[in-house]
Amino acid sequence: MKKLISLLLVLAMALSLAACGSSEPAEPTAGENQVLDGAGRILDIPAEPDKATIASVYAVSVPFIEALGLGDRVLAINVKSNFWKEADPALAEAGSVGRGAVDLEALAAFGPSVLIHRSNDNETVEAVQRINIPVLCITVEDMEDITETLTMMGRYFGAEDRAAEVI
Secondary structure, three states, X not given: OHHHHHHHHHHHHHHHHHHHOOOOOOOOOOOOOEEEOOOOOEEEOOOOHHHOOEEEOOOOHHHHHHHOOOHHHEEEEOOOOHHHHHHOHHHHHXXXXXXXXXXXXXXXXXXXXXXXXXXXXXXXXXXXXXXXXXXXXXXXXXXHHHHHHHHHHHHHOOOHHHHHHHO
């Protein structure tokens, strides 16, 4: 009887430990021609990443775009700063798809390859995806995020060498 009780106690403890295990879903993993963006979404890398065009209303994206040398690919951006306009004449020439909030009609008219946006705005991401424009979300809360964003954007836009140099 003692052996049966001992066996049942061991079984109960094993089941309890198994139930305490992490039930968090595994983080998605990007494939060879994909990136994992700042919102944890997997995006396909464009067929010609070095020709992908950009739009953004997220001002934080501008330093990343500039650091990676992508200013000439910007079709429309929320950049009102004279600093950035003087630093990159291509940004001064770029159109606008809104300030902070995306103007979907203007975005559709520009037809960029991708919209770079903040990772905590699911409503905008879903609206932009409905007009068949991919959204590359970025998160830049700390140095790890900055490094990951540079790496991810470098890969997405075919600028891996430049991203590594900046990092």
